[in-house]
Amino acid sequence: MAAAASALSLATRNPQLLNTGEALGISMPALNTSILTASDFTITDLGLGSAARLGPVLPVNLGDLGPSNAISVNGRFATAGLVVGSRYLITARGTYRVGNGIYGWTVNRLIVVPGPVVSPVPLFAARLTAQVTPGLWSYTLHNDEPPGNLRSINAVSIDMGAPFTVKSTPAGWAADTDNFSYILWYATDVAAPYPNHIAPGASLSGFSIESARTTSQGRGFIITSWDRVNDRADLTALGSIETPSQL
Amino acid sequence: MILDQFETIRFVSATKLGQVSQFRNAFPRAFGLLALILVLPATLNAALILQLNPQVDPLAPGSSAIFTGTITNTTGSPLQAVDLFLNFGGFNPTVISQIDQLLGNPDFALPNNTFKADVDLFRITLQANAPSGSYDIGVTLQDINDNLSDSVTAQFQVGASGTDVPEPGGFQLCLWTATAYAACRLRQWRLSRRAQPKEASSKGAN
Numbered sequence: 001m002a003a004a005a006s007a008l009s010l011a012t013r014n015p016q017l018l019n020t021g022e023a024l025g026i027s028m029p030a031l032n033t034s035i036l037t038a039s040d041f042t043i044t045d046l047g048l049g050s051a052a053r054l055g056p057v058l059p060v061n062l063g064d065l066g067p068s069n070a071i072s073v074n075g076r077f078a079t080a081g082l083v084v085g086s087r088y089l090i091t092a093r094g095t096y097r098v099g100n101g102i103y104g105w106t107v108n109r110l111i112v113v114p115g116p117v118v119s120p121v122p123l124f125a126a127r128l129t130a131q132v133t134p135g136l137w138s139y140t141l142h143n144d145e146p147p148g149n150l151r152s153i154n155a156v157s158i159d160m161g162a163p164f165t166v167k168s169t170p171a172g173w174a175a176d177t178d179n180f181s182y183i184l185w186y187a188t189d190v191a192a193p194y195p196n197h198i199a200p201g202a203s204l205s206g207f208s209i210e211s212a213r214t215t216s217q218g219r220g221f222i223i224t225s226w227d228r229v230n231d232r233a234d235l236t237a238l239g240s241i242e243t244p245s246q247l
Numbered sequence: 248m249i250l251d252q253f254e255t256i257r258f259v260s261a262t263k264l265g266q267v268s269q270f271r272n273a274f275p276r277a278f279g280l281l282a283l284i285l286v287l288p289a290t291l292n293a294a295l296i297l298q299l300n301p302q303v304d305p306l307a308p309g310s311s312a313i314f315t316g317t318i319t320n321t322t323g324s325p326l327q328a329v330d331l332f333l334n335f336g337g338f339n340p341t342v343i344s345q346i347d348q349l350l351g352n353p354d355f356a357l358p359n360n361t362f363k364a365d366v367d368l369f370r371i372t373l374q375a376n377a378p379s380g381s382y383d384i385g386v387t388l389q390d391i392n393d394n395l396s397d398s399v400t401a402q403f404q405v406g407a408s409g410t411d412v413p414e415p416g417g418f419q420l421c422l423w424t425a426t427a428y429a430a431c432r433l434r435q436w437r438l439s440r441r442a443q444p445k446e447a448s449s450k451g452a453n
Contacts, residue, residue, distance in 0.1 A: 007337025007385025009398045033387075033395065034336070087329060089348065095340055104340035108332045108348045110391075 008096055009034035012109045013070070015090065021116040023054055024077045028090060030107055031070040038096035038105075040247065041065040042217075043073060048111075049088040051077040056240035057130075057218030061161065061247065065096070073107075084115050124235035126153055126223040130242040134214040136167065137242060139207040141223065145200035151225040151234050152197035153204075155186040159219040161246035162211055170206035172196030183209065197226060211244035219243040294322040295331075295396040297388040300365070305406035309375040313349065314401050319362040322394045326357045330391040333369055337385035342377040342405065346370070346384070377405050 015028035026048070032038060044059045054076040062071050073092045082088065093106045125144040130137055143153050160182055166175045169185060173196060177183040185207055187196040198204045218240040227234040296319035306312050320326050329351040338346070349367040357363055371384070381404050388396040 007383070007398060007400070009385060009387055010334045010336055011387065011389050011393065011395050012332065012334070013393065034398075089351070091348070093345070096336075102340065103336065104338045104343060104346075106335040106346045108334065110329055110332065110351065 007034070008032065008036050008038045008065075008098075008103065008105055010105055010107050012107050015109060015111055017111060017114050018119070019079060019084070019114050019116045020119050022079060024048070024051070024079050024082060024113060026073075026075050026077070026090060026111070028073045028092070028107075028109060029070045030073050030092070032065045032067055035067050036098055037067065038065040038098065040097045041071065041094065042096065043092055043094045045091075045093040046073065046075045047091045048075070048077045049082070051082055051088070052080070053077055057216075057242050059094070059245075060218045060240070061245075079113075079116075082113050084113050087112055122235055124151060124223060124225045124237040126225065126237040128156060128158075128221050128223060128239060128241050132216055132242050135210055135212065137164075137209050137211070137216070137244065138205065139241070140203055140205040141198055141207070142203040143198045143200050145225075147199075147201040149200040150227050150229045152194060152199050152228055153187075153223055154189075154194070154197050154226040154233075155184060155224045156207075156221060157182060157184045157224075158221040158241060158243060160243050161217070161219060162213050162244040164209045164211040164213075164244050167208040167210045168206055170204055173207075192228065192231060194226065194228060197228070209244075213244035213246075215245040216242040217245040217247075294394040295320065295388050295390060296362075297386065297396040297399050299368070299386065299399055299401050302401070302403040305404040306373055308373055308377040308405060311370055311372045312403065313370045314368050315365050316368050317362055317364040318350075318357065318366055318388065320357045321360055322390060322392065323359055324392060325359055326390055328352075328354045328357065328363075328366075331357075332389045332391075334387045334389060335369075335384055337383060339382055342374060342380075342382050343371050343384070344374045345372045347372075371403070373405060379405050381405075 009032070011031045011033050013029040013031065015026050018025040040061055041063065042059050042061045043056075046053060046056075046058065056075060065071055087110050090109045090111055091106065093104070095102050095104055097103075127142040127144060129140045129142065131140075132138075139156075139158075141153055141156055143151075145151050160177075160180060163180055164183075165179060166177060166183065169175045172188055173185050174188050175183060175185050187194065187198075189196050221239055221241050223237040225234040225236065226232070297316060298319075299314055299316040302312060302314060318331065331350055333348045333350055335346050347370045349369055355363060355366075369386075381402065384401040384403075385398050386401050387398045
């Protein structure tokens with residue numbers, strides 16, 4: 001029995017796994033093995049057994065997935081409750097578009113949880129959180145480095161995928177944007193002691209944007225740090241956050 | 248080997264010229280070749296074969312249903328059920344709220360060149376407001392070594408309730424068949440009755 005004409009055929013490949021002790025990072029390639037181009041290939045759900053998902057913020061629109069092309073389904077899960085050496089089923093779900101029709105997809109893959117290792121790349125301990133009301137996205141930056149550490153937050157850049165305008169920017173900070181694809185908020189300090197940087201243990205809110213879109217989708221962000229002793233750029237923190245939906 | 252097969256075909260062709268003794272030798276070889284032609288493509292393509300059992304009963308909106316089927320392993324490697332993954336596409340997300348893989352729980356062995364029938368494969372859960380109709384899901388089976396089955400279609404029907412799509416019962420079907428057969432025979436008998444007097448009268452005229 002042949003599959004329906006709109007049936008996207010997907011296969012997964014062996015995922016890359018990184019257990020840092022607190023979180024299990026997964027990067028699972030998903031390959032389009034059909035002759036269809038899946039437009040607006042979107043991840044709406046990502047699960048690993050009963051583990052809590054730390055990221056990404058969903059849904060995530062990954063664009064078009066052509067025949068024989070692959071995308072990575074990436075996620076981070078809390079390791080609490082996961083047993084090293086045991087098998088767990090990753091299930092990713094989502095939608096895609098062919099013509100005017102919207103269809104669903106689901107892929108599954110069993111993984112064995114690896115033992116914890118030190119992250120090969122040192123990361124800046126910082127977070128971006130969002131509070132969303134229809135048409136308004138408000139962000140707060142958190143510097144999670146221990147107090148007394150040398151790294152302060154000096155900028156954050158967020159990928160966007162829909163028209164928006166900047167609603168507010170905290171004092172001592174400025175915004176650079178094309179009002180569609182990105183926004184960069186940065187501290188306006190140009191010399192030490194950088195009073196507008198966000199110090200270790202501190203947080204700063206007052207970053208917000210407006211959009212005619214009323215729903216959200218996850219997009220990536222980067223927080224950069226400044227080494228105030230050596231007066232130079234330092235580590236970065238990565239993640240995903242709610243932004244105006246592109247659909 | 249291919250050259251040998253061509254020789255076999257030539258032997259078969261030669262029998263048309265009356266070389267009966269050669270035909271006797273060639274026939275088993277030709278039969279073997281035919282069997283090879285029939286079997287070879289399936290062997291080459293189907294490392295993993297997925298066959299779904301039909302979902303006979305219509306489903307009610309908001310309900311769940313388990314799809315079962317047969318898995319054949321000709322990958323050349325022994326497999327466990329937990330080495331197998333199901334992927335889905337082409338389904339209507341306004342009808343199906345979720346698809347959960349059941350295959351692998353419980354685990355079982357699937358040695359090379361064996362099959363396992365009536366395995367619980369996956370469960371679908373319908374949206375509470377799923378409209379009535381007939382729907383498809385594209386399904387592929389994959390193993391841990393990245394062997395992939397051909398895509399097959401899982402079909403199901405959604406009805407207002409679990410029983411409101413009528414199907415003829417066995418007795419009804421027999422009755423309809425008998426009635427249709429009787430009507431057909433009756434029509435034939437009437438036609439033959441009408442034809443006989445005409446034939447008689449035309450003979451008389453001559």
